[in-house]
Amino acid sequence: TQSTRPQRLLSAVQKNATRGDPCSVVKAIDQFCRSKEWAMNVGDEKGCILDSVVSEVNPTTVLELGTYCGYSTVRIANLLPPHAKLITLEFNPDFAAIARQVIAWSGLEEKVQLVEGASGDLIPKMKEDFGVKTFDLVFLDHWKDRYLPDTKLMEACGLLRKGSILLADNVICPGTPDYLEYVRSSPRYESQYFKSHLEYTKVEDGLEKSVFLG
C-alpha cells in the first residue's frame, strides 16, 4: 500500500535525525520539505519567529491547536523550561500517530501531552480533565476557520489570563480574515504582525501575536 506524506516525513526523520536531538529532527523535516515534498509545517523562517516568541514568553503552560506531524510541537517543547507542559490537540488519528513518533524521536515526550480530538470538544475540558488553570501561550495552526471560534471558546472557558499570548500561523496565507479582524479590533487584545513567508516558499505569510488584556 502507498505510504502517506506524513509517513514519508517520519521516515526522513528516523533516517536523518539523531534520536534525542530535537534540533536534528527540525532540520531533517525542513530538509525533507525543501528537497522532497512540501508539507504544512510552520517551517524554518516562521519557526525562528515562533522560537523568539516562546523564548520571550518563557511559558509554563502552552496549548497548540493542530499538531499535524509535530514539527512545531518539537520546536516549542525544545525551548520550554523544566516542568513546563505543552498540550497539543490533533483530531486526525493518523497524523497523531506520526506526531507521537516524531516527538518521541526528539526525546521530548516528557514535556508534551498530545491529545487526540477536536479543539471544540477538548478546550472546555482543559480545566477539569487536564488540570489547566490558564495558558501562558497558545499556538494556533489548525483549520483556519477554527481560529476565531476557538479563541472565543478559550475566553469563555476562562483559559486566558491578563498577558496570555496567542500566536497564530497563516494569517495571510491561507489567511484567517475573521480572526485577524477580531484580535486587531477588539479592545481586549493588543496585536502585532510578524511578516514572513509561507513555509518553504517566497509567498508572503506571517504570524500574528496577540496579548490578551483581560
Ligand SMILES: Nc1ncnc2c1ncn2[C@@H]1O[C@H](/C=C/CNC(=O)c2cc([N+](=O)[O-])cc(O)c2O)[C@@H](O)[C@H]1O
Ligand atoms: N478543530 C481541530 N481540532 C484538532 N485538530 C485539528 C482541528 N482542525 C484541524 N486540525 C488538525 O490540524 C491540522 C490542520 C492544519 C491546517 N493547516 C493548513 O491548512 C495550512 C495550510 C497551508 N497552506 O495551504 O499553504 C499552510 C499552513 O501553514 C497551514 O497550517 C491537521 O493535522 C488537522 O488534522
Ligand SMILES: [Mg+2]
Ligand atoms: Mg500553518
